[in-house]
Amino acid sequence: MNQCEDIIVKCPNPEHTKNVKQVCFDESCKEQRLYCHECIKIGMHVTHHQHQEELPFLFEHISRIEKESDDLINRINKQMDLIYNDFFLLIGGIRSKYQISKQQLLNLNFQQINSFLSQSIHFKQFELTIEKLLQELIKEFQDQIKKLQKDLNLFALDYDQISKSNIEKSEELYEIGYKLYWNDDKYEEAIQIFDQALDFNSKHQLSLWCKAESLKMLGQYHDAIVWADKALQVDLKHCSSLRTKADSLRGLNQYNESIVWADKALQVDPKNCSSLSTKAESLRMLGQYNEAIIWADKALQVDPKHCNSLFTKAASLRMLDKYNEAIIWADKALQVDPKHCNSLFTKGDSLRYLKKFKEAMEVIEQSLKINPNHFDSLRIKGECLHDQKQYQQALIFYDKALEINSNHQCTQNKKNECLKAIQNK
Incomplete structure (x- = not known):
């Protein structure tokens, strides 16, 4: 006071x-x-x-x-x-109902195939109906928003008349923050600098975006989305902000939403490698492995050494039971980043399915040396030991994995199988 x-x-x-x-x-x-x-x-x-x-x-x-x-x-x-x-x-409902891979189709019974064909034949009618309905609803909503803006006189005054010196100061601070973010991986320090830049210019888009990106790198996905949205209020077509939002949604396991925002980024820049990769990985997590490979390949056309896209392709091939191909692409990812645990896990698990247990264990051990708490590597080491009937040892690694993710039902089931096998000895 x-x-x-x-x-x-x-x-x-x-x-x-x-x-x-x-x-x-x-x-x-x-x-x-x-x-x-x-x-x-x-x-x-x-x-x-x-x-x-x-x-x-x-x-x-x-x-x-x-x-x-x-x-x-x-x-x-x-x-x-x-x-x-x-x-x-x-x-998500449209995607799951109307998009099906050849492999998925072959796994269906005749009744399911008949049902899919009946639904797909009527797709055009559904498409026309839903597009017309959505256009009407969106127009009505937009008209009401515009009326509300006019009634409230929201844009009559501009309180943000920023001086030239403040604009220059925010630019200087952004450059400092960006260096901390990009070169030094000091995300928390970078955020503090971006906040200072935004004190001088609250609409400095690059500071808004890079704060969002730094929050994403810290795993603070909800906050990252909030700041990406603020950047998008300045420019709805800012590709990096759209990509950051898409990647943050993927981090929250909101894969359908992630694809929507990745597509928005790709409308601005169809060759944005990170957005292509985010879409590919989201499709993989939705179980659409063939589609994931298609989009990973698009990312790899832009950057043949994009590690995450190489991994996504390898992991998708593994889920399609194409283990030898999965190993080839996991190796490509590991040539880019020898410490990429997800690629090591993918290679190790593919070797396990090929019953090359010794090689599989060696690769999994590599992953666990890099990250002793890598969940997938721990559980797959348990499965590899389980496959070789080394039940007591397998239990150790199932338990370690469940300490990290106690809700992983597949690992819990494997542990129960292991306990049962020990009791039956």
Whole structure:
């Protein structure tokens, strides 16, 4: 409060020599809301004394309105999240109903194949119906939003008139933060610098994006999405922000949503390798392995040494029981990054399926030397020992894996099989 009392604001009336002492909060008042004692003497605000406050109260009011507007924004965001959730469920339903690989088709019985064919034959009718309905609903929603913006006069004033010196300072700070993010992997320190840049220019898009990207690298995916959205408010077509949001959604296991935002990034830049890779990996996690390989190949056309895309292709081939091919592509990933645990796990598990247990164990051990808590490597080491009927040893690694992810049902089932085998000895 003392700091507020020290603030000096000149009266808006140029003929007055006194400083502002009071503020009017009467809703119907049409006069200048900031005024001095000379204003009072000429009769301003005399009809509504009950709505007058001392100048320091203005700053309390500003803080309260900021909090209330943030609360409103959060409530609106929650409402939009409900719409997004329904939207993504719809997309996921369309994808699972109408997109099927050759391998998946061959695994269906005749009744299931007949059902799929019947549904797919009527796809055009469904497509026309849903597109017409969505266009009508979206137009109505957009019209209401535009009306609300007009009624509230949201864009009548621009409070963000940023000085040239502030713009330059935010640019300088961004460059410092970006170096910490890109060269040094110091994400927390980078975020602190980006916050300083945003104090000078709250709409500095690159600082907004790179803060989001740094949060993503720290595994703080929800916060990353919040800041990516702020960057996208400045430019809806900023490819890096779209990619960061897509990758963060993938990190939250929201794979259908991730694909939607990766596609938005690819509309801006069809050859954005990271977005292609994110889409490929999301498709893999949805079990659409052939499609995942197609998109991984597109990423690899842009960058043949893109490690994550090489891994995605290897892992997809493994899930399609193409173990020799999976090993080839895992090796390609490991040529780029010899310490890529997911690729080591993929290679080790493929060797296990080929019953090359000694080689499999060697590769898995490599992974666990790099990361002793790598979940997939721990569980696959357990399975490799299990396959060789080394049940007691297998249990050790199943337990280690379950300490990391106690809800992994497949590993729990394998552990139960192992216990049963020991009892039956």
